[in-house]
Amino acid sequence: MKCIVNGKIVLENQILENKVLVFNEKIINIVNEAPKDCEIIDANGNYVCPGLIDIHIHGNMGKDTMDGTDDAICTIAKSIARHGVSSFLPTTMTMDEKSITNAIDTIKKYMDKDTKGAQIIGTHLEGPFINKDYKGAQNEKFIVAPTYEFIEKYKDVIKIITYAPEKDVDMEFTKKIKANTDIVLSIGHSKATYDEAKEAINMGASNITHTFNGMSGLNHRNPGIVGAALTTNVYCEVIADEIHIMKDLFQFILNNKGEDKIILITDSIEAGGLEDGEYSLGGQKVIVKSNQARLESGSLAGSVMPLNKMVYNFMNNTNLDMRKVIKLASINPAKSIGIDNKKGSIEIGKDADIAIFDKDINCHMTINCGKVIYKK
DSSP: OEEEEEEEEEOSSOEEEEEEEEESSBEEEEESSOOTTOEEEEOTTOEEEEOEEEEEEOEETTEEGGGOSHHHHHHHHHHHHTTTEEEEEEBOOSOOHHHHHHHHHHHHHHTSSOOSSSEEOOEEEEOSSSOGGGOTTSOGGGOOOOOHHHHHTTTTTEEEEEEOGGGSGGGHHHHHHHHHOOOEEEEOSBOOOHHHHHHHHHTTOOEETTTTSSBOOOOSSOOHHHHHHHHSSOEEEEEOSSSSSOGGGHHHHHHHHOTTSEEEEOOBOTTTTSOSEEEEETTEEEEEETTEEEETTSOBOOBOOOHHHHHHHHHHTSSOOHHHHHHTTTHHHHHHTTOTTTSSSOOTTSBOOEEEEOTTOOEEEEEETTEEEEEO
16 A cells, blocks of 8 residues: 655645545545555655546657557557656557557557556557548558448457548448447548538547647638537547647637646657657658657648646646646546546546646656556
């Protein structure tokens, strides 16, 4: 049994001071004094938060999910733990089917294995069911129409599918996914009109992939996917690196969506955590310079910023305080993929997924299911 003392415990509805958080694999209790024979962790006056959950991340520290290797998955898991991430969805790219299924097979293996880092809770399939006109950094050569047969074997591993609903003939794919799986459908890399996006949402699509990026934009007469995102009850992924979306718009998004429907993600690529230079994404050359990752065409190619920094940026440019901003990268993603019964908040009986942050959201310790996976 372990306990954290001398910390500000961040719950969903309040911050507790002068309390002790007691846990093993699960959160056991919040008490006034540390029990006897308890391993003491001193938070040194910092914030004791729920571990962060990144539901959209391709790679880190020179490794990519599409490498499809044990080393790649474990390297990503260990490296993101340094930033307070306790669980994540390794995210695939639009590539050939064999490469995608190989990556998913590796992910599936590690859903039940110790990565020595953040826990793998499934995968996010970003493509190949997208629109070439909004492909962004995805490889057009491998784009295909959405088919249920493509994903059927992996419906226990896939938690999110990013897709272009206008490519779903008669919405058959959407209907099959909603009827036969718990997979979240997320609209992205799509040219859908406002009406097409609304139809998909009405049929069960519940997320928007990296909102504003890779989709039909907001126009006062053609509101596009962005219009549908801002006027319905869907969850909106946001890359808060101040590059993918101008920081002045963070409060605008918050005012429209509210604090319960925004999910901060990294969309990090293999260059995350490394210096400027040339890297790869989905078999394409990526040039990283001044924290921006771009294809040779100039198209943005994911981010290189860690999730705790995204959280800090959003807090720094909105009226959210520590308690509220942490929700955007913990309980919100957990709720969006239906795992909030066990993850996403500090609550008795839930997994002991914990991150200790200072006031600037620098990470001092990360814990997954009671095990320390990172210590500064």
